[in-house]
Amino acid sequence: MTDNQQPAQTEMPFAIVQGTPVLTPPKDLYIPPDALEVFLEAFEGPLDLLLYLIKRQNLDVLDIPISRVTEQYMSYIEMMQVLQIELAAEYLVMAAMLAEIKSRMLLPRPVSEEEEDDPRAELVRRLQEYERYKKAAEDIDTLPRVERDVHPVIVEFPHKVIGQRPPDVSMDELLRVFAEVLHRAQMFADHHIEREPLSVRERMSRVLDIAQGEFVPFVALFTVTEGRSGVVVTLIAVLELMKESLLELVQNEPRGPIYVRAVGSTARSGEGTSTTENEADGQAAD
Numbered sequence: 528m529t530d531n532q533q534p535a536q537t538e539m540p541f542a543i544v545q546g547t548p549v550l551t552p553p554k555d556l557y558i559p560p561d562a563l564e565v566f567l568e569a570f571e572g573p574l575d576l577l578l579y580l581i582k583r584q585n586l587d588v589l590d591i592p593i594s595r596v597t598e599q600y601m602s603y604i605e606m607m608q609v610l611q612i613e614l615a616a617e618y619l620v621m622a623a624m625l626a627e628i629k630s631r632m633l634l635p636r637p638v639s640e641e642e643e644d645d646p647r648a649e650l651v652r653r654l655q656e657y658e659r660y661k662k663a664a665e666d667i668d669t670l671p672r673v674e675r676d677v678h679p680v681i682v683e684f685p686h687k688v689i690g691q692r693p694p695d696v697s698m699d700e701l702l703r704v705f706a707e708v709l710h711r712a713q714m715f716a717d718h719h720i721e722r723e724p725l726s727v728r729e730r731m732s733r734v735l736d737i738a739q740g741e742f743v744p745f746v747a748l749f750t751v752t753e754g755r756s757g758v759v760v761t762l763i764a765v766l767e768l769m770k771e772s773l774l775e776l777v778q779n780e781p782r783g784p785i786y787v788r789a790v791g792s793t794a795r796s797g798e799g800t801s802t803t804e805n806e807a808d809g810q811a812a813d
Contacts, residue, residue, distance in 0.1 A: 573621035574657040576603060581654070588654055591647055593632055597625040624650070694769060696776040696785055704745050704785050705762055712751040712758045725756060730764035738774060738789040745776070745785035 540548030570576040580599050581588060604622055631646040671677050734748050748765060749758045765787070768774035777786045 573600075573618050574654060575661070576600065576618075577621070577650075578654060578658060578661075588658075589651060591651065593625065593629050593647060597629050600625055691772055694776050696778045700778060700782070700785060701745075701776070703782075705758075708746055708749045708751065708758055709755065712749070712753070712755055715752050715754050725760045727760060727764050727767065730760050731768055734761065734764050734768060735773065735789050738787050740788075742777060742786040742788045745787050748787065 540550055541552055542549045570579065577596065577600065580596055581591065584595075586592065586596075601622060604618060607618075628646045628650060673679065737743055737748055745765075749761050751758065765774060769776070773790055775788050775790050777788070778784070
């Protein structure tokens with residue numbers, strides 16, 4: 528192709544039918560008048576329509592002019608029928624209810640000792656309840672929503688190095704066993720006013736002494752005769768030792784006994800575990 532030659536622009540096809548381009552529309556193409564219809568739902572139900580009719584005219588919900596509202600409601604129903612919109616059954620039920628209320632309002636009321644209830648009372652109650660729920664839904668919709676107003680962000684650190692390995696025993700299992708110890712400690716609660724000095728550092732040293740060598744049961748670290756304050760201080764000491772990576776926790780099965788051992792102990796874990804399991808079973812039997 529030389530510089531003087533220009534690329535020829537081809538005509539865009541009107542349509543492509545089974546891979547064959549159609550350049551001109553067919554002469555006998557017939558499109559029905561109602562082939563394409565677009566419906567925009569303005570109301571979510573009959574109560575929503577009634578509430579709209581009442582608010583548009585600044586009417587009082589507690590004192591509805593039932594005759595005027597009924598006429599406007601029926602006009603809307605007739606318009607929907609003219610537009611060939613499929614009416615839901617609840618719209619027709621509400622029309623029948625409005626007609627009944629209108630007839631009861633027009634008929635003379637018998638004179639009786641007890642005053643007859645207002646025929647509009649049930650309708651007013653339903654409108655007020657619907658208005659409250661609608662207002663609550665609008666308030667909830669204005670709240671920030673994930674993926675619409677806010678978007679979660681996940682930041683990854685590929686070069687981050689974790690120096691401390693998390694323990695194998697979950698916090699839920701640890702708290703479950705501690706709850707059993709705390710329940711046993713409540714039996715030794717006293718009412719002495721004088722306060723006993725309890726040191727977390729001292730209790731940490733005691734826990735390390737107990738956990739040296741073989742695995743010991745987690746419950747063996749606690750002295751239930753010390754009461755609630757004593758076992759709480761022991762738990763804090765255990766958590767501090769775990770935080771400093773000085774204590775190792777092991778659990779062989781879900782919801783099974785927990786065993787502890789000081790990090791760096793040279794005892795054989797298999798024998799220690801079997802021994803401590805027997806001791807734990809003996810304490811559970813007691």
